[in-house]
Amino acid sequence: MAFDLRRALLAKEEKDSARLMDFEFRQRARSFRLLAAILDIDPGVLVREIAVHDDPAILDALANDLPMSREDLGHHYAKCRAEAYRQLVGELGDPTPHKLG
Numbered sequence: 001m002a003f004d005l006r007r008a009l010l011a012k013e014e015k016d017s018a019r020l021m022d023f024e025f026r027q028r029a030r031s032f033r034l035l036a037a038i039l040d041i042d043p044g045v046l047v048r049e050i051a052v053h054d055d056p057a058i059l060d061a062l063a064n065d066l067p068m069s070r071e072d073l074g075h076h077y078a079k080c081r082a083e084a085y086r087q088l089v090g091e092l093g094d095p096t097p098h099k100l101g
Contacts, residue, residue, distance in 0.1 A: 023088060023095040028055070030084035031077065038076055039066065 029047050036043035039062070049058045059077055063070040089095070 020095055023092065026088055026092075027081065027084045030087065031081040032058070034080035034083055035077055038080065039068075 028050055032046045032050060033043040036046045046058070046062075049061075053061070055077070059073050060070065062068075063073050066073070
């Protein structure tokens with residue numbers, strides 16, 4: 001019975017990719033929930049937008065609807081994204097890929 005290094009690396013890549021995509025989605029959703037709390041708007045409506053639009057498009061739409069500049073909204077979003085990352089690392093652990101060995 002021989003060890004198949006290629007298969008092990010492919011399995012690791014698939015597992016790490018799925019884990020990283022899950023973390024990224026959670027961070028994105030949590031970032032917009034935190035932003036909704038700051039803006040005092042319904043988080044459900046805002047989080048549903050992530051399925052349809054990318055982050056800049058969502059922020060542009062918010063800037064058009066709110067009495068806040070796009071730049072200020074971007075600063076709030078950056079803070080929310082950093083806070084979401086910090087919270088998720090505390091809950092799920094560091095998302096960086098694990099080394100083989």
